[in-house]
Amino acid sequence: MEPRTAVVLAAGEGTRLRPLTQNRPKPMLPAANRPILEHVLDALVEAGIERIVLVVGYRRERVQSYVGPTYRDVPVEYAVQGKQLGSGHALSQAADVVSEPLLVVNGDRLIESSAVEAVATAFSESGRPAAMAVIERDQASRYGVVSLDGDEVTELVEKPDSEGHGLINAGVYAFEETIFEEIEATSRQSGELALTDTISRLIDRQAVTGVPIDGLWVDATYPWDLLSVAQEVFERGQTSEPESAPGVWVDNEVGVHEDATLQPPVVVGPDCEIAAGAVVGPNVALSRNVTVGPNATVERAVVDEDSRIGHGSTVIDAVIGQDTDLGVGTTIPGGPSDVRVGNQIHEEQQLGAVLADRVEVAGGVSFEPGTLVGTKATLGTGAHVRGHVPIGAEVVR
C-alpha cells in the first residue's frame, strides 16, 4: 500500500545558517519568496498525500503560525520534539499519531512531487519495509553516500572523506509503521539518535529499496546558498505568484510605481511597494510587505518579509532577513569574496552581504563583500562594515 501520511521533520535550527536562524528554524528560511517548508508541503500535496504530521521543535511557533491546521486542504498535525536529539529522535516523536505506513521528508530541503511519488510507488511495489530516494550529486561528501545493488541499498556512509561526485541519500523515505520500533531499538551515538543509523540497521537486513530520483533537489547549507536556491525556484517558476510577463511574478496586492522596473527573473510578494525609479531584478525575490524606495537598485537578492530598502540604495548579491531596514543610500555592491564562518573560510563566494532579521541600517552605510550581520544589529550613519557583525551589536562608524 502506498503511504498516504507524511511526516515532515522541521524541528532543527540549521546552525550553519546562522545568523538567519536566530528567530526561526531552517525550514522557514526563504526559497525565493516563500519558506522552504512551503515547497516541501507543495510536493507532498501534489503527490497525493492526505495527512501531514509536522515534527516541530526549535522556534516551533513560527512553523505552527505559518502553516496552521491545514495546508492546501490537507490536515496538518503537530508533534513536538522538545530537545533536538537527532533525526531518528525527531521522527519517533510522531509515533503516537502515526500507525500506518508513512513517508518521511526533511522540511528544510526543496524536493519535487515526482520524488515523493517515486519513493511511495517503489515502497509499495518492492515489499521491503523501507525505501529511500537517492540522487547523484557533486560535493557528495556533504551528505550520506549510498551504494546500490540493483534496487537494494547495500551501504550508507555519512559524510565520508571521499571527494567529488556520488550517489547520495536524498532524505525522502517510506517506511512501515514498524520504523518506530526500529528507532527505539537503535543505540544512541553521543546522546543523539540519527535516522540514518536506524536505516543502516535495516540495510544490514537487506530491507531498504533505493529509489533513484532526478530533478529539483536543493539544500541550503550556508546563508549565501539561499541565493542559488532562489535561482532554482525561478528556473522552475515555483513562486506561486501570478506571472505577469515571462519571468516576472507579481502578487495581485502590490503597489509597483509605473516608473519602477522589474527585470526577470523576479518575484514580488503580497503587500510589497516599489517606488518610482527603482530597478528590481534580475534574480530578486521580495517576500511579503517589502518596501523598495525610489531609485533603489536591487539585483540577485532575497529580501524577506517586512524589510525596507531606502532611497537610492544599491543591494546586490544580498540576503536580507525579516523586518530589516536599509537606510537611504545603503551600498551593498556585491561579491565575490571570501567568507569566514567560524574557523572555516569559504573562498570566492558571490556574496555582497547577509543581514539577519531586524537589523537597523542608517543612511549611507556601505558593506564590503562577504559581510555577515547578526540579528538586531544597529549600523550608524555612514558606517563601513566588513566581516562579521555580532547579534545586537552597534556599529558607530
Next chain:
Amino acid sequence: MCGIIGCIGRGGETLDTLVHGLENLEYRGYDSAGVAVGGDDLGVRKTSGKIEQLREMLDSDPVSGTVGIGHTRWSTHGPPTDENAHPHQDCTGGVAVVHNGIIENYQSLRDDLTAAGHTFTSDTDTEVVPHLIEEELDRGATPEEAFRTAVGQLEGSYAIAAIIDGTDALFAARNDSPLVIGVGLDAEGTGTIDVTEGPYFIASDVPAFREFTARVIYLEDGEFARFDDGITVTDAEGTQVEKAVETIEWDAEETGKSGYDHYMLKEINEQPRALRQCLRARVDELGSSVDIDTVGDLSPSGLQFVACGTSYHAALYGARLFEQAGIPARAYLASEYATSPPPIGDDLVVGITQSGETADTLSALREAKRRGAETLAVTNTVGSTATRECDHALYIRSGPEIGVAATKTFAGQLAALNLFALATAEDSQTRRSVIPALRDLPGDIQSVLDNSTAAEIAEQYADAESFFFIGRRYQYPVALEGALKLKEISYEHAEGFAAGELKHGPLALVTDQTPVFALVVGDGEIARKTVGNIKEVEARDAPVVAVTDGQSDAELYADHVLEIPETHPRAAALLTNVQLQLVAYHVANNLGRPIDKPRNLAKSVTVE
C-alpha cells in the same frame, strides 16, 4: 452563549452532524448540552456538563432519525441541570425545541399554560414554546401553523428551532438572536451547489456547520424558515421571502489549534497574519493614502463609539484618535448607552463588536438609529446582525477567533480604527507618519512574540495579590485591556488605571504584593509623567514591570522590562498589548486555568 445546531437531509449521519456541530460551538461557552432527533420517532438526550458526557449518553442509549436539533446551554434562567438543558419538550414528548435568547413574557405564558393543565419540568423560559406548540396542535393546527402561532406569542429575543413528531421537517425563527442557514454540501473542489437540494443546516454561528458547506442564508428578525425537501422562508405575515445565498470564505479547519496548547496562544501568535489581512490593499505608503471603500467617504463632525468589554477598550482608543485629530469623539459602554443615551446631534455612532451579534451593542446601535443617527459597525463578522442593521460596515478581517478572551481581534480593531481615522479625519502629514508604522506592525509584533520574556515574569508573579496596569493616552485603553485579559482568564484581581489617576485613590491598594505594569513609550511629556507615576509605586515597594520601547528612562525604576520595538505611539499600543496578552496567558497557565473557556464567560454575549 447558547448555541443552536439543526440539520435535515443527513440521513444516517444526522446525530453525528449534530454532535459535531455542538463541538464546533463549544467556543461560545456552555454548561449543558442536548440533542433531539426525529422523523418517525422523536428522541431527546440531554445533560448538564460537557459534550463528552452527552456523547457517552448517546453511546449507551442511542437515538436515530432523519431530522434533528441540538443545543449548548449557557445558563440564564435556572441553574445548569439536566432538566434545564435543551431541547425542551411538551407534555406528550412529541415536540422538541431549542432556543437562544430571553423570552420576556415567559412567566405569564407559563401561568396560562399551567392553568390549562400543562406540566413544566424545568426552570427555563424556553419550555413555554413546546407547550404553546402542543396547544396549537391540539386545536388541529398543522405543525407549521402551530410553530408560527406559538412563536408569534413570544416577546423578547429568540432564535428557535423545533422538530415535531411524525413530521419530516425542521422549523426555525429568529428575533434579535443570531441564526444562520447552511445550504447543501460543498462538492469537492467545484463549489457549485444546487441550493434547491439539501441537506440543510441551521445554527447560531457558521463554524457549527462550516465543514459541510460554505453556502449560507442569513435569516432576518421576524422571519420563519421551514425545511423539508426544500427550504421556505417567510416573513411575520407569512409571505414568502426570496433569500440570497452567500458564500463564506473562512476555512473550517482554521478552527484547529495547530500545535498550540490553547486557542488563545494560537491567536496571540496569529496577530501578524491577522494584521496583514486587515491592512491588505487598504494602505499605500508611497502614495500616503488609505482605501476603506465607501466608509472612507464619511466625514463625521463628531463620533460616539458604543461597545462592550475588550471592544470598549478599542472604542476608547478610537475616540482618542479622533480627539487628537480635533474631532469630538467619546466612547460609551453599550449597555449604558442603550438605556441612558446621550444627545446625539449629528454624530456618527460607531458600534464595535467582534461577533456583530453582541446584544448590548446592537441595542445601543438600535437606540441611536431610532433617534435618527447614522451608524457604522466595526466588526469581524461578515453578514452579522450589526453589519446588516448599520448604515456602514468596516471589517477588521482577523479571521475566526475561538478563544473566549479576545486577542487578535482587539489588534484588528485598533488597526481598523487607525484606517478609519486616517481616511476620514486626518491630514496627509499624519498619514505619512502613521501608514509606515501600520505596515511595520506585522514585523514589530513578530519581534515582540519572538523575544518576549512575559512567561518568566508571569511565573514569578502568578501568586500576586493583585495586578495593576497604568498608561496614558493610547496606552490607557491598553492598561484597561491588560487588566481585563488577566481577570478573564486567570480569575485574579486586576485593575487598569490612567497613570495620573493612580495617586487619586488606587495608590492605597499598592503594596509589595501587587506588581504594577507600566506602559511607557517614547521620551516625551507623556513618558516622563508616567515614569513619575512609576516612582510613586516604586516608593510603595511594588514590583514594577515596565513595558517600554526603551526611549525613556523607565527601565531605571523598573524591576523587569518587557521590550517593544520603537514605532509611532499609535502603533505602540498594539505592541505593548501583545506583551500584556502574553502576561495574562502565562499567569493563567501557571494557575492551571481553562484558558479558552473561562468560567461564567461566553465568547459573544447575545443577551442584554
